Amino acid sequence: xxxxxxVRPVYLIILVDAIGFxxxxxxxxxxxxxxxxxxxxAILLITLGYLAIKLAxxxxxxxxxxxxxxxxxxxxxxxxxDRELGFKxxxxxxxxxxxxxxxxxxxxxxxxxxxxxxxxxxxxLLLFAVTLVFGRSIKxxxxxxxxxxxxxxxxxxxxxxxxxxxxxxxxxxxxxxxEAGELRIGKLGIRPVFVLMGISFMHLGFMVVQQEWxxxxxxxxxxxxxxxxxxxxxxxxxxxxxxxxxxxxxGALFVNHVRIRxxxxxxxxxxxxxxxxQITQSLFAIGAGGFxxxxxxxxxxxxxxxxETDFIFSAVCEEMGIFGGVAIVLLYxxxxxxxxxxxxxxxxxxxxxxxxxxxxxxGFQTFIIVGGVIKLIPLSGITLPFISYGGxxxxxxxxxxxxxxxISAGPSARRAVAETPSTGNAGPAISEVASSGSGDxxxxxxxxxxxxxxxxxxxxxxxxxxxxxxxxx
Amino acid sequence: xxxxxxxxxxxLIFMSFLFLSIIxxxxxxxxxxxxxxLTSSYNRRQWEQEDTTQRGSILDRNGTxxxxxxxTGSKQERIYPYGRLYSQVIGYNSRAYGKxxxxxxxxxxxxxxWEFSPIAGLKNILSGEPKAGDNLYLTLDHKLQxxxxxxxxSKNGAIVxxxxxxxxxxxxxxKPDFDPNSAQLAQNWQDMVESDVHPFLPRATxxxxxxxxxxxxxxxxxxLGNDVGGGTYTxxxxxxxxxxxxxxxxxxxxxxxxxxxxxxxxxxxxxAQIGVELGERNIRDIAARAxxxxxIPFDLNVSVSRFPYGAMDKTDLAAVGIGQGRLQVTxxxxxxxxxxxxxxxxxxxxxxxxxxxxxxxxxxxxTQPEVFSxxxxxxxxxxxxxxxxxxxxxxTGKSAxxxxxxxxxxxxxxxxxxxxxxxxxxxxxxxxxxxxDNPQVAVAVLLEYGGSTGGKAAAPIAREMLRLGLSEG
Numbered sequence: 001x002x003x004x005x006x007v008r009p010v011y012l013i014i015l016v017d018a019i020g021f022x023x024x025x026x027x028x029x030x031x032x033x034x035x036x037x038x039x040x041x042a043i044l045l046i047t048l049g050y051l052a053i054k055l056a057x058x059x060x061x062x063x064x065x066x067x068x069x070x071x072x073x074x075x076x077x078x079x080x081x082d083r084e085l086g087f088k089x090x091x092x093x094x095x096x097x098x099x100x101x102x103x104x105x106x107x108x109x110x111x112x113x114x115x116x117x118x119x120x121x122x123x124x125l126l127l128f129a130v131t132l133v134f135g136r137s138i139k140x141x142x143x144x145x146x147x148x149x150x151x152x153x154x155x156x157x158x159x160x161x162x163x164x165x166x167x168x169x170x171x172x173x174x175x176x177x178x179e180a181g182e183l184r185i186g187k188l189g190i191r192p193v194f195v196l197m198g199i200s201f202m203h204l205g206f207m208v209v210q211q212e213w214x215x216x217x218x219x220x221x222x223x224x225x226x227x228x229x230x231x232x233x234x235x236x237x238x239x240x241x242x243x244x245x246x247x248x249x250x251g252a253l254f255v256n257h258v259r260i261r262x263x264x265x266x267x268x269x270x271x272x273x274x275x276x277x278q279i280t281q282s283l284f285a286i287g288a289g290g291f292x293x294x295x296x297x298x299x300x301x302x303x304x305x306x307x308e309t310d311f312i313f314s315a316v317c318e319e320m321g322i323f324g325g326v327a328i329v330l331l332y333x334x335x336x337x338x339x340x341x342x343x344x345x346x347x348x349x350x351x352x353x354x355x356x357x358x359x360x361x362x363g364f365q366t367f368i369i370v371g372g373v374i375k376l377i378p379l380s381g382i383t384l385p386f387i388s389y390g391g392x393x394x395x396x397x398x399x400x401x402x403x404x405x406x407i408s409a410g411p412s413a414r415r416a417v418a419e420t421p422s423t424g425n426a427g428p429a430i431s432e433v434a435s436s437g438s439g440d441x442x443x444x445x446x447x448x449x450x451x452x453x454x455x456x457x458x459x460x461x462x463x464x465x466x467x468x469x470x471x472x473x
Numbered sequence: 474x475x476x477x478x479x480x481x482x483x484x485l486i487f488m489s490f491l492f493l494s495i496i497x498x499x500x501x502x503x504x505x506x507x508x509x510x511l512t513s514s515y516n517r518r519q520w521e522q523e524d525t526t527q528r529g530s531i532l533d534r535n536g537t538x539x540x541x542x543x544x545t546g547s548k549q550e551r552i553y554p555y556g557r558l559y560s561q562v563i564g565y566n567s568r569a570y571g572k573x574x575x576x577x578x579x580x581x582x583x584x585x586x587w588e589f590s591p592i593a594g595l596k597n598i599l600s601g602e603p604k605a606g607d608n609l610y611l612t613l614d615h616k617l618q619x620x621x622x623x624x625x626x627s628k629n630g631a632i633v634x635x636x637x638x639x640x641x642x643x644x645x646x647x648k649p650d651f652d653p654n655s656a657q658l659a660q661n662w663q664d665m666v667e668s669d670v671h672p673f674l675p676r677a678t679x680x681x682x683x684x685x686x687x688x689x690x691x692x693x694x695x696x697l698g699n700d701v702g703g704g705t706y707t708x709x710x711x712x713x714x715x716x717x718x719x720x721x722x723x724x725x726x727x728x729x730x731x732x733x734x735x736x737x738x739x740x741x742x743x744x745a746q747i748g749v750e751l752g753e754r755n756i757r758d759i760a761a762r763a764x765x766x767x768x769i770p771f772d773l774n775v776s777v778s779r780f781p782y783g784a785m786d787k788t789d790l791a792a793v794g795i796g797q798g799r800l801q802v803t804x805x806x807x808x809x810x811x812x813x814x815x816x817x818x819x820x821x822x823x824x825x826x827x828x829x830x831x832x833x834x835x836x837x838x839x840t841q842p843e844v845f846s847x848x849x850x851x852x853x854x855x856x857x858x859x860x861x862x863x864x865x866x867x868x869t870g871k872s873a874x875x876x877x878x879x880x881x882x883x884x885x886x887x888x889x890x891x892x893x894x895x896x897x898x899x900x901x902x903x904x905x906x907x908x909x910d911n912p913q914v915a916v917a918v919l920l921e922y923g924g925s926t927g928g929k930a931a932a933p934i935a936r937e938m939l940r941l942g943l944s945e946g
Contacts (some may be wrong), residue, residue, distance in 0.1 A: 231612060272515050284516040286499070287507030300518050312506040322503050326496050335490045340485045344478050359486075367491045376498045 690798030737868025748794020897924025
C-alpha cells in the first residue's frame with residue numbers, strides 16, 4: 001500500500017464531490033447555493049467519519065471510504081434528478097453515518113449478540129406481522145409501514161436479522177448441526193440443521209408473501225453460501241439446490257409475477273409499451289450514455305421509471321457512461337473483497353459468519369439489481385446499497401457496514417478481559433466451541449489471546465485483520 | 474477453520490465472477506447491442522435531440538433535395554418532396570412510428586450526435602442559435618431514380634444501378650413502396666403492416682430470390698477459372714442427371730454448342746452438366762468469393778445472399794449450375810456480381826452516402842471506394858464479359874441492346890415457390906453493364922412473380938436504365 005504515496009483515497013472522494021457538486025451548481029439557473037453547502041456537508045461528513053475511524057483505531061480503513069464514495073455518487077445523482085430528494089438523501093446519509101458509529105460501538109460494547117439467536121427470527125416475525133397488518137401498498141407490493149411521516153420498509157431490516165440469526169445458530173451448533181437430539185423442542189429431539197432450514201425458509205416465505213422477489217433471491221443465495229461454507233455434509237447442500245431448482249421452476253411456470261419477469265427478461269421488446277417498458281427505458285438510458293456518458297445533467301434519466309431507487313444505476317450509466325458504471329461495480333467489488341478478507345482473518349466463529357453474511361448481502365444485492373437493470377438477469381426490484389434513494393435502505397446499509405467495521409477492529413478490550421475468567425460468562429457459543437475439542441486451531445488461539453492483557457490482544461488482532469496504518473504512507 | 478476459509482475463498486471467486494460478468498456484459502451491450510435498439514420509437518431521447526436540433530437534409534449527388542425538416546424545435550416536420558420515390562432508401566422519420574433505413578442508420582449524423590457534441594454545442598448555447606445536424610449527399614442520381622420508378626410502374630420488384638468501378642449506387646428502387654410523409658404514413662400504417670405484399674420490405678436490399686439463369690455468369694466464371702466447359706456439348710433440350718430431369722426453356726434443343734453459345738441461349742442442359750463437372754469445391758469457392766453467406770457492408774441493412782448447402786450431390790450441383798435449387802440472392806447482390814465482372818473481376822463495396830457535410834458546408838466525411846472481394850482474375854473477367862456481350866448480341870438478351878454501345882448482360886427466369894403450383898409466376902431477372910469495353914454503369918433488374926422471361930420483361934428495363942445512366946455519366 002506504500003504505492004499510494006501521498007494521494008490518500010479520502011482525497012479522491014473530496015475531489016469527486018467537489019467536481020460533482022460544482023457541476024450541479026452550474027447545471028441549473030438560478031444558481032442554487034444550497035448545492036454547494038450540501039457538497040461541503042457531504043465532504044465534511046466523510047472526512048470526519050474517516051478521521052474518527054483512524055483515531056479510534058476501529059479497523060479496516062477502506063470500508064467507510066467506499067461507502068462514502070458510493071453515497072456521494074448517489075447524492076449527486078439524486079440531486080440532479082430531483083433537488084428535494086437530494087436534500088433528503090443528505091439527511092439520511094448523515095443519519096446513516098451516525099447509525100454506522102452507533103452500531104459499530106454498540107456491537108463492540110455489548111456481548112449479547114450471539115446469545116440472542118432466537119430473538120432475531122422472532123423480531124423478523126414481528127416485523128412481518130406488523131407489515132401485514134399495518135402495511136401500506138407502495139408500487140403494488142404491501143411492504144411498507146408508516147411511522148409518523150416516514151415510510152419504513154421492514155424487509156430491509158429482516159435481511160440483516162436473518163444474517164444475525166444464521167451466524168448465531170451456526171456458531172452455537174458448530175460441528176453438531178447434524179447430530180440427532182442435539183436440539184430439543186419439548187421432548188422432541190431434532191437435528192439443528194433442520195431448524196436452521198425451517199427458520200431460513202420462513203424468512204424466504206415472508207419475502208415471497210410480500211412479493212419481494214429480489215430480497216427473497218438474495219436471502220436464498222446468502223443461505224446457500226452459508227451452507228456451502230459452514231456445513232460439512234454435502235447432502236444438505238444438494239437438498240437445498242434441488243429445492244431451489246424446483247422452487248424456481250415452479251415460480252417461473254406458475255407464479256404470474258415471476259413468469260412476467262422471466263418473459264420480459266427474455267424478450268422485453270415484445271411488449272415494449274407495457275411489461276417491457278421499464279427495462280427497455282433502462283437499456284435506452286445505458287445505450288444513450290455510451291462509454292463516457294452524456295455528462296452530468298445532459299442526459300434524460302428522468303425517462304426511466306423508478307430511477308431514484310431501483311434504476312439509479314442506469315441513470316449513472318447514462319450520464320457518467322459505462323466507465324462510470326464499471327467504476328461503481330468495481331467499488332462494490334473492493335467492498336466485498338474487504339468483507340471477505342475480514343471474514344477470513346477473524347477467529348471467532350460468530351463474528352466470522354456474521355462478517356461473511358453481511359458481505360454476501362452487499363455483494364448479491366448489487367449483482368441482483370445491477371444485473372437486473374442491464375438485462376443480464378431477470379429484473380427484480382431491490383435497492384442498490386448506498387446509492388439508491390431511501391432511508392430504510394441507506395440506514396440498514398450503514399448499520400451493516402458499522403457491524404462489519406466493528407468486526408474488522410477485532411475483539412474490544414472489554415471483551416478480551418471479559419473472556420479471561422474462562423467459560424464463566426463468555427456465552428454458550430464460545431464455550432461450546434472450546435469444549436467440543438475439535439482440535440480447532442482458532443479456538444485455541446483465541447483462548448491464548450484472551451489470556452493476554454486487553455490492549456495487547458487488541459493490537460494483535462487488529463494486526464491480523466487490517467493494520468490501521470495500512471494505507472498511510 | 475482451514476476448510477471453511479478455503480470455501481470462503483471459493484465463494485469469493487464466485488462473487489468475482491458475478492461482478493466480472495456485469496462488466497463484460499455492459500461492454501458487450503455498449504459495443505454490439507445498443508446501436509440496434511437506440512432508434513426505437515419508444516426511446517424518447519431521440520426526439521429530445523430532435524427538439525433542440527434542426528435535423529439535417531438528405532440530397533442526391535447533384536444537390537436535389539430529397540428530405541428536409543420544416544419548422545423548428547418540436548414543431549419540426551419531415552418533408553419528403555418526392556413522396557414514395559425514395560421510401561425504400563431513405564425510409565421515414567416519424568414520432569409515432571420511429572425511423573427506418575437511412576433516417577435510422579444515419580440518425581447520429583443527421584442530428585449531430587457524437588461523444589463531444591455537448592462541448593461543441595456550447596457555442597450554440599452561448600449564441601442562442603439552434604443546433605443543426607449534418608446533411609447527407611447520396612450517390613443516387615435523381616433522374617435515374619425517377620426513371621427506374623417509372624419503368625417498374627405497378628410491378629413489384631427492384632432495380633439497382635451501380636458504378637462498377639467505385640461501388641456507388643446510382644439508383645435503387647423497390648416496389649411496392651409507400652409514402653413516408655407523416656400524415657400519409659399515419660393514415661396507411663395499419664393497412665401496410667397487415668398487407669401481404671409487405672410494402673415495408675425494401676426488395677433491393679432485403680428481398681431474397683432464386684437467381685435463376687443470371688447465376689450462370691458466376692458458373693461460367695468458375696468454369697473458365699478451372700478449365701471446365703472448354704469443349705462442345707450436345708443439347709437435346711432436356712437431360713436427366715441423377716434421376717432429375719432438367720429442361721431448357723420450352724425444351725428447346727440447341728444441338729452442338731460451346732459454353733459461350735450456351736450462355737447466350739441460356740441452355741440449362743449445358744450448365745447443369747458444367748455444374749456437375751465443376752464439382753462442389755469449385756462451385757462453393759466462386760459463391761464464397763462473390764460474398765454469399767456473408768454480410769455485405771452497406772449503408773442499409775442487407776439480407777445475406779445464401780448458398781445453403783451442406784454436402785452436395787450431383788442433383789444439387791446441377792440445380793446450382795442453372796441458378797435454381799435453394800440459392801437465395803438479393804437484387805443488390807446481383808448488381809454487385811455484374812459490377813464485379815465489369816470491373817475486371819473486382820467487386821467493389823457498394824455505398825449510398827457519398828459525403829457528410831456540416832450545416833456550414835464543411836465536408837466532414839467522404840466515402841472512399843473500397844474493394845469488397847476479388848472475384849476472378851482480369852483475364853477471366855474479360856472472357857466472361859465477352860460471353861455476356863454475346864447474350865445481348867445473339868442470345869436471350871437482345872432487347873437490352875443499345876445502338877452504338879456494346880452491352881453485356883444475362884437474363885434469368887427464376888422458378889419459385891409459386892411458379893411450381895401456378896402458371897406464369899416466375900421471377901424475371903436481368904443483370905448487365907455498358908459499355909462493355911469500358912463499363913460505366915451496371916444494373917440489376919428483378920420483377921417479382923412477373924411470369925415473363927427475363928429477356929422479355931427485365932431486359933428492356935435494363936436497357937433504358939443503362940442508356941440513361943450513360944447519358945448522365
